[in-house]
Amino acid sequence: MASCCARLPLSSSFMSKLFPSSRFHSSALLRLPVICPLPFVAQVVRKAKNPVASLSSSPLTTPVKPVSPTASNSPTISRNVIEVLEERGLIxxxxxxxxxxxxxxxxxxxxxxYCGFDPTAESLHLGNLLGLIVLSWFQKCGHVPVPLLGGATARVGDPSGKSVERPTLDEETIERNLSGVKSNIEQVLRVGGNEASEDIWQIDEGKYMHPARILNNYDWWSDFSLLQFLRDVGKHARVGTMISKESVKTRLNSEEGMSFTEFTYQLLQGYDFVHLYKNEGVSIQIGGSDQWGNIIAGTDLIKKVLRQEGAYGLTFPLLLKSDGTKFGKSEGGAIWLSPVMLSPYKFYQHLFAxxxxxVILFLKRLTFLCLEEIGELEKAMATAEYAPNTAQRKLAEEVTKFVHGQEGLEEALRATEALAPGGTTKLDWRSMxxxxxxxxxxxxxxxxxxxxSLLDICVNSGLLGSKGAARRLIKQGGLYLNNEKVEDEGxxxxxxxxxxxxxxLLSAGKKNKLVIRLQ
Known part of the structure; x- marks a missing residue:
């Protein structure tokens, strides 16, 4: 968003939010269930010959169904979720x-x-998945998850971890993004039910979960006036405390600086917690480690505005690889959760890589596999009999199933098999x-x-730069036509x-592939 000048305390976008001419109505009260995937049969040493066939023998998730709450089926607190999260490195x-x-x-x-998700894009990405996984663990342990859509805060932009101000999003883009992010949450949390439902959800024989609730902070911010904001929120904030936060200090000391709009973001997120605590009974906010300052702002505001204790915050580590780079990013950009923006096959392949x-750390943080099974995989990796990529295959299967469901996983496995050089799967045009x-x-x-001539086709299609390169690749055994190795230069x-x-389907090596469509 453009920086605000000294004479305008809030951006025009923020002012239009505070003094709206119309209100954006969202289905803010959906109650959603989480289905946690059952673990696949571990294949620690022996690789499956056909990943699609082996999948069919693995247990399927029991379909959820809404039931009326009674004394006999009420969800119970089965384990201390904080202990569970600590064991898996999620705190x-x-x-x-x-x-x-x-x-x-x-x-x-x-x-x-609750965990907030600002709709800054049409889809959440792999880095956002940790928040949904932590919400799922709370639900599995008997609690109520509340994913919060940032319909209001997206109009301001969270400066946390950003070296420059986020671009301003117009109303049409925000609403489109809201729809996409809401769909992601429903997709991952396996949504069902309706707005008026007070049902709980049966996930298995004798096992029940509280439904999740999706809310949108635009539903309360759209009624807030500027004077209300200054009186009810601003008067409780101390500029010195706000400036001392690391995300603010970093930006203030940079050449880019920080606009007043961004500076107030922590107050908006802080008041979200006040509203949810007071009106929805939400007592815990979770977020990535870069959200610590915003979460503290919320617990402090609850003490000052409501004069109450009992509000808590929890942060989980960002999803980083051992080299310090973000796991949710690739050379091509974010690893999106939406199957429209990234196919289940591509999603699977990123995890497989x-x-x-x-891989062991990510199995603990991104899957619901028991720690004993993960420990067995870790031990097997140190043995000579270990089949390479067994742990990676397990990670890719579990996370792809959690995000894209059984059907998405099977699609990814079929595509993986079809694209494997030397594979035995018969190709057909629909799968291609x-x-x-x-x-x-x-x-x-x-x-x-x-x-x-296949050599001519390789060059004319752009797969290889010259016939000489194609001949060398054939001699090296690296050129494939429809997954069959080409051995004849002629x-x-x-x-x-x-x-x-x-x-x-042409393949130059295992990764460089090209589909030729014929008219």
């Missing part, structure tokens, strides 16, 4: 040690815990078309390919080589 900091007793007393009422040095969006493609006429494409009279 960076706690605002109060009292949170342990608040979350672990079986005779106490379940706590409500996890280095050995990181499904993966074509994830690969470079080249369109030409059927007549220009049939009877043509190979000519024949009718039987063309998949369903429509396509060819």
């Amino acid at each position: 960076e900091s706690l605002t109060h040690e009292d949170i342990r007793s608040a979350c672990g007393n079986p005779s106490s009422a379940p706590v409500k815990v 996890t280095p050995d040095a990181d 078309e499904a993966i074509a969006a994830d690969l470079p493609s080249f369109t030409t006429s059927l007549s220009s390919v049939q009877g043509a 190979k000519v494409v024949e009718q039987e080589d063309i998949v369903d009279n429509r396509m060819l």
Whole structure:
């Protein structure tokens, strides 16, 4: 957003939010269930011959269904969720040690815990997944998760971890992003039910969960006037405290500086906690470690505005690889959760490419596998009999199933098998078309390919730079046509080589692939 001048205390976007001419209505009260995936049968040493076939024998998640709450089926606090999160390395900091007793007393009422998701893009990414996983652990342990859509805060922009101000988003973009992010949350938390439902959710025989609730902070900020904000929120904030926060100091000392709009973000997020604590009974806020200052702002405001104790904060570590880079990013950008922006196949492949040095840590943080099974995998990795990438395959399967469901995982495994050089899966044009969006493609006429030299096709399609390069690759055993190794430099494409009279798949090595569409 553009920096605010000294004469204008809030940006025009923020003013339009505080004095709206119309109100954005969202289905803010959906109650959502979480289905936690059951673990697949571990294959520690022996790799499955056919990943799709092996998947069919693994247990499927029991479909959830809404049931009316009774004394016999009420969800119970099964374990102290703080202990569970600590065991899996999912806690960076706690605002109060009292949170342990608040979350672990079986005779106490379940706590409500929220995590905010600003719709700055049309989809959440892999880095955001940790927040949803922590919410899921709270739910599995008997508590009530509350994903909060930042319909209001997205109009301001969180400066945490940013070296420059976020670009201003127009109303149409924000609403489109809200729809996409809400869909992600529903996709990952396996949504069901309706706004008026007070049902709980049966996830298995004798096992029940409280439904999650999606809220949108625009529903209360849209009614806030500037005078209200200054009187009810601003008067409780101390500029010295706000400036002392690391994210603020870093920006103030930079050449870019910080606008007043960004500076007030911590107050907006802080008041979200006040509103949720007062009106929804939410007592815990969670977020990444870069959200510590904003979370503290919320617990402090609750003490000052409501004069009450009992609000807690918890941060989890950012998803970083051992080399310090973010795991949720790739050379092509973010690893999106939306299947529209990133196919389940590409999502699976990114997880499968996890280095050995990181895979055990990510199994603990990104999956619901028991720690004993993860420990067995870790031990197996140190043995000579260990089949390479077994742990990576487990990580990719579990996380892909959690995000994209059983169907998405099977799609990813079919595509993986179809694209494996030397694979035995018979190709057909439908399966090739499904993966074509994830690969470079080249369109030409059927007549220009049939009877043509494969060397010419490799060069004309752009797969390789010269016939000489193609010949060398054939000698090295690295050129494949429809996953079959090419051994003859004089190979000519024949009718039987063309998949369903429509396509060819060329591979230069294992990763450099090209789909040729024929017209």
